Amino acid sequence: MRTLTITFLALLLAACATQPAPQTAAPAASLAPAVPASEVREVAETLHGVEIRDPYRWLEDQDAPATRDWIARQNTYTDAILGNRPEPALFAPRLRELLSTDKVSTPMYRAGRYFFKRREVGQDLYSIYMREGATAKDQLLIDPAPLSADHTTNVGVSDVSTDGKVLAYFVRKGGADEYEIHFFDVDARQDIGTPLPLARYYGTTVTPERQVYFTRQNADGPRVYRRALGGGAETEVFGAGYTKEKIIFNTSSDDGRYMLIHVFHGSAPKKTELYLDDLRDNEPARTVVNDLDFRSTGEMAGDFVVIQSNWDAPNDRVFVAPAASPGRANWKEIVPENPKAAIQGTSLAGGRVFVSYLEDVKPRIIGYDLQGDRKEEVSFDTLGNLATMSGTWDSPLAFFSFSSYHMPPTIYQYDVARGERTVFARESAPVVSENFTVEQVWYPSKDGTRIPMFLMYKKGLQRNGKNPTYMTAYGGFTSSMLPNFSASAITWAEQGGIYAVPNLRGGGEFGEGWHRAGMLDKKQNTFDDFIAAAEFLIRERYTSSRNLGISGGSNGGLLVAATAMQRPELVSAVICSFPLIDMIRYHQFLVAGYWVPEYGSSADPEQFRWLYAYSPYHHVKRGTKYPAMLFITGDADTRVAPLHARKMTALMQRDAANGPEDPILLRYHEAFGHSGGEPLNVQVTN
Numbered sequence: 001m002r003t004l005t006i007t008f009l010a011l012l013l014a015a016c017a018t019q020p021a022p023q024t025a026a027p028a029a030s031l032a033p034a035v036p037a038s039e040v041r042e043v044a045e046t047l048h049g050v051e052i053r054d055p056y057r058w059l060e061d062q063d064a065p066a067t068r069d070w071i072a073r074q075n076t077y078t079d080a081i082l083g084n085r086p087e088p089a090l091f092a093p094r095l096r097e098l099l100s101t102d103k104v105s106t107p108m109y110r111a112g113r114y115f116f117k118r119r120e121v122g123q124d125l126y127s128i129y130m131r132e133g134a135t136a137k138d139q140l141l142i143d144p145a146p147l148s149a150d151h152t153t154n155v156g157v158s159d160v161s162t163d164g165k166v167l168a169y170f171v172r173k174g175g176a177d178e179y180e181i182h183f184f185d186v187d188a189r190q191d192i193g194t195p196l197p198l199a200r201y202y203g204t205t206v207t208p209e210r211q212v213y214f215t216r217q218n219a220d221g222p223r224v225y226r227r228a229l230g231g232g233a234e235t236e237v238f239g240a241g242y243t244k245e246k247i248i249f250n251t252s253s254d255d256g257r258y259m260l261i262h263v264f265h266g267s268a269p270k271k272t273e274l275y276l277d278d279l280r281d282n283e284p285a286r287t288v289v290n291d292l293d294f295r296s297t298g299e300m301a302g303d304f305v306v307i308q309s310n311w312d313a314p315n316d317r318v319f320v321a322p323a324a325s326p327g328r329a330n331w332k333e334i335v336p337e338n339p340k341a342a343i344q345g346t347s348l349a350g351g352r353v354f355v356s357y358l359e360d361v362k363p364r365i366i367g368y369d370l371q372g373d374r375k376e377e378v379s380f381d382t383l384g385n386l387a388t389m390s391g392t393w394d395s396p397l398a399f400f401s402f403s404s405y406h407m408p409p410t411i412y413q414y415d416v417a418r419g420e421r422t423v424f425a426r427e428s429a430p431v432v433s434e435n436f437t438v439e440q441v442w443y444p445s446k447d448g449t450r451i452p453m454f455l456m457y458k459k460g461l462q463r464n465g466k467n468p469t470y471m472t473a474y475g476g477f478t479s480s481m482l483p484n485f486s487a488s489a490i491t492w493a494e495q496g497g498i499y500a501v502p503n504l505r506g507g508g509e510f511g512e513g514w515h516r517a518g519m520l521d522k523k524q525n526t527f528d529d530f531i532a533a534a535e536f537l538i539r540e541r542y543t544s545s546r547n548l549g550i551s552g553g554s555n556g557g558l559l560v561a562a563t564a565m566q567r568p569e570l571v572s573a574v575i576c577s578f579p580l581i582d583m584i585r586y587h588q589f590l591v592a593g594y595w596v597p598e599y600g601s602s603a604d605p606e607q608f609r610w611l612y613a614y615s616p617y618h619h620v621k622r623g624t625k626y627p628a629m630l631f632i633t634g635d636a637d638t639r640v641a642p643l644h645a646r647k648m649t650a651l652m653q654r655d656a657a658n659g660p661e662d663p664i665l666l667r668y669h670e671a672f673g674h675s676g677g678e679p680l681n682v683q684v685t686n
Contacts, residue, residue, distance in 0.1 A: 032660030033080040036073040038650035039066070048605045050612065052584060055654075059646040060589075062635065067646070074649065074666040078630075081663050091491050097430055098487035099680060104425035106390055106399050106411055107131070108157055110164035113186070114424075115141075115157055124151040124679035128169055130186065134413065134422075141184065142169055151679035152671045158204040162254055166192075166206050166229065174636035175673030177591075181214070183229055194231030200591075200638075202249045207256035207279070213237070215248045217591075222248035224261060238277070238285060245593040252279075253300035254394045258323055260298050260305065261285060266597035268477035268515070274298050276305055276326050288326045295512070299348050301370060301393045306353055307331065308346040315511040316343035318355060320370055334372030342511035344480060349391025349398035350416025352376075356388045358480060361440065361452050361509050365389055365400065367416075376419060382407065383438050383454065385482035389414070399424065403485040405456040405499065406436040431490055435459055438483060443536035445505075446528040449517075452509070453502035453533055454483050455542070458493045468497040469543035471533060475504030475526040476555035477598060478515045498542055502533035504559075519598050521610045527562045534563075534570050546572055549627075553577035554640055561616035561648065568626045572662075577632040578673070581644035583615035584608070589641035617648055622655040628662040634669030642668070 040055045061067055100121055107116040112133060117126040128142035147153040158168040158181055165186050172179040181196040181204055196204075200217040207213065210229040215222055223239035238261050239248055247264040257280055263273035271293045277285035288305060289296050296309035305326050307319040318335035321327070334353070335343075341359035348354070352367040352375060363386035364379035380386060384404030391398035398416055403409035408427035414420070438456045445451050461467060470492055474481055481501050489499040503509045506518025506526040518526040534550070537543050548571045552560040557579020564574050584602045586592050600607030612618060629652065633645035649666040658664055 033077055035653050035664075036070070036077050038070065038653060040654075047584070047602060048608050050608075052618070054582075054647075056647045056650045059650060060641075060643040062642065070650075071646070071666075071668045075668055078665045078667050081660070081665060090495070094491045094494065095487055098490060101408075101427055101429045103427055104411065106387065106401055107424065108160050109391065109395050109397050109399070110160045110162060113160075113164035115160050115164075115167065117156060119680070125154055126156070128155055128157060128167070134424075141167065141186065141189070144171075147171065148173070150671070158201075159206050161206045161210075162208055162256065166210070168204050168206050168212070170201075171195075174671040175634070176636045176638045177673075178638060183212075193229045196227075202247060203251055205250065205252040205256075205259070207252060209256065211256075213250055213252060213259060215239075215250050217244070217247075220244065222246055224248060224250050224259075238275070244591075245596065247594060251299070253302075254392050258300050258305075259285075260288075260300060262297060263290075267594045268479075269295060269597050270516075272296050274307070276323060278323070286326055288321065289328050291328075297346070299346065299393075301348050301351075301353070304370060306346060306348060306370075308343060308355075310512045313337035314513040315339065315341065318343070318346055318353065318368075320353075334370065335368055342508065342514075344508065345388040347389045347391065347398075348393045349389055349414075350396050351393065352398070352416055354389035354398065356386070358482075358509055361454075361480070361482065361503050363482065378414075378421075383440060383483055385484045391416075404433075404483045405438055405454075405486050405489045406431060406433045406493075408485050427485070429485070429487070436490070436493055437461070441536070443502075443532060445525070445532040447525070449505070449525075449529070451502055451504065451529050451532065453500060453536070454481075456483070456489050456493055456499040458496065461496070461498070463541040465538070465541040465544045466547055467543050468492075468495075469500055469537060469548045470497060470551060471500040471502070471530075471537070471548065472551040472556065473502050473504050473530055473533070473559060474552065474554075474556045475506035475518055475529065475559055477506075478508035478512070479555075480507050480509045498537075500533065500537060500542075502530060504529040504533075506555075520600050520607070523599065523610065524614060526559060527566060527614065530559055530563055531567055531570065534567075545570055549573035549575070551575040551577070553579070553632075555580065557581075557640075557644075558583070558616070562614050562619075564627055564629065565616045565619040565621075566614075568624055571627050573628045573630075575630045575632065576645070576648075578637050578640050578642075579631065579633075579644055579648075580640055581615075581648040582617040583611040584618065586641075586644070589643065591639060592641070617644075617651065620648075620651050620655050623657050624655075625657045625662070626652065626664070628658070628664075630665045630667060632667045632669075634672045636669070636671055636673030638673060 041058045043054045043057045103119045105117040107114040114131040118129045119126045125144045129138045131138050142155050144155045152174050156170050158170050167184040170179040178198050178200050180198050183193045185192045202215040204214045212227050215224050221242045221244045224237050225234040226237050227234045249262045252259045259277045261275040265271045272295050273290040274288035275285040294311040298305045298307045303323045304320050310316045315337045317337040319331040320334050321330045341357040344356040354367050356365050366377050367375040387401040389398045389400045398414045401409050401411045408429040410426045411424040412421045413424040437459050441453050442450050504526050550560045550571050557576045560574050561576050580586050587601050602608040631645040631649050633642040652664040
């Protein structure tokens with residue numbers, strides 16, 4: 001739960017006269033604080049015959065004194081507008097109660113030891129623990145609390161050696177994507193060796209020989225390196241020639257003999273390359289696949305590589321190939337494509353190939369052996385999220401978890417050989433699940449495509465067209481939106497609200513065909529699906545435009561911003577977090593080159609036309625009344641450049657016909673970013 005959901009609720013409640021919460025009248029215009037002035041410094045350029053005007057390009061310079069002054073004035077204005085509203089006090093105690101529980105992550109099992117993150121009641125941050133044996137007492141290994149006075153430095157598990165004696169853990173400051181990697185002697189209870197310096201990493205492995213393999217994103221592109229655990233020189237082992245728009249991810253087999261190297265052509269790409277390196281010889285890495293415009297991923301099963309691919313299979317299928325000759329000529333299909341269920345992931349544990357499926361956005365996991373014989377199935381009757389099975393090929397144990405909006409997560413340990421499951425950890429959040437309804441509805445989009453949507457609300461809710469409704473979605477990069485436990489959804493529903501999540505095209509709920517129907521030149525389908533969801537909720541009298549608010553972050557921030565520009569009358573409030581907004585220039589900043597395969601680039605004349613047609617920054621119409629809008633970003637977002645929210649706030653404050661009752665606001669943080677960074681106390685109170 002991001003803290004700023006509280007602020008969104010305040011905005012939404014201000015527009016929802018039917019909400020059974022204490023209300024205060026909107027301030028008179030004469031008493032409202034003045035909107036901060038934003039200097040116009042018009043920049044004009046012509047792209048592919050179209051003149052583009054940008055009055056606030058100067059706000060792209062994040063460190064300029066004028067930008068910092070502008071940010072400070074915006075935060076002061078937001079505080080003045082929202083600071084005295086009663087809604088945060090209404091929601092904060094219940095949110096704190098739901099969030100302040102003992103939380104445990106799915107463990108990593110190594111040589112009889114369980115390694116996991118845990119946040120105990122009363123703590124702000126997750127610490128790293130170890131449990132020796134299923135019933136032993138948890139032992140604290142890494143406590144991040146002393147690392148920062150404001151508790152904005154957090155830690156997590158990167159890898160554990162197969163003997164369970166060396167822990168590699170990351171140290172992240174705030175919400176930046178970059179972090180350090182430290183090494184810890186589990187028996188001696190102390191850090192060892194030299195940490196890997198602050199950078200963006202993709203995959204870290206500690207081998208039995210105490211070598212560390214890791215992928216680091218450099219200025220000129222990603223590279224895979226090897227280094228002794230204790231420190232010393234780094235040796236580049238893979239990546240020469242790959243540019244910064246590529247992502248390389250490395251993993252190793254249980255015994256440390258093989259390293260699999262994935263080369264992704266952008267985020268959620270249409271193409272990946274896969275290589276297999278036998279670390280016991282000096283030969284170059286063998287090619288598993290590099291000649292297909294399809295996506296393939298692999299894992300090691302002893303001396304075999306298991307490959308999940310959408311090669312001529314939009315819903316994916318699974319192959320196996322020998323490590324000695326893993327090329328495509330030797331691939332053997334063991335799990336064929338299922339035309340009714342899309343494969344979401346493949347994992348290996350206990351000598352099984354566990355395949356995670358979604359059928360009509362309902363999850364199940366099926367286990368197979370290397371010959372493709374079906375062995376077991378894991379599923380639940382309740383609508384919810386069944387997390388992918390985790391483990392290692394040689395381990396006897398696997399782990400999975402299940403939750404729903406109204407059901408706290410339960411982590412299960414599964415003994416593969418015996419086919420027995422036991423509870424490893426269960427979150428005991430104070431909620432009575434039976435008090436809520438979670439349903440799946442279907443509605444037609446603009447072009448007639450049937451779109452599913454999850455709804456959660458308190459039992460007995462009447463469809464009277466007046467229910468405050470919070471709708472959020474994502475719709476991109478093959479990401480599938482399933483019902484996960486949500487303190488904000490529970491708190492909202494308990495106050496009479498509806499929590500709605502449509503499964504838009506661009507996601508992965510129905511395989512690669514669903515993804516491609518909402519990317520590149522078809523991105524408008526994603527917005528149309530979201531708009532149609534709002535229209536359905538209004539038409540079926542769940543809510544009304546006056547009582548409907550929408551929220552989204554990152555690609556979802558683009559979604560809600562585009563919706564507000566295209567249909568400003570449809571909703572009353574918008575929260576837009578860490579968003580992409582200027583789609584003409586987005587690819588020039590930070591790591592946005594990763595996303596060109598998803599959106600396109602304005603450098604290309606045809607792709608420019610797609611992007612310019614919906615780019616929110618270029619569709620603000622002067623004199624139009626828009627919903628109340630809150631943009632959220634911060635300096636620590638090193639993934640989506642904060643300049644998007646800055647520029648859009650300034651432009652809308654200038655051109656929108658909004659007043660103090662439906663303001664355009666910016667909440668700008670210094671320590672928080674795309675990867676979180678908020679301690680629990682800030683999540684609840686900010």
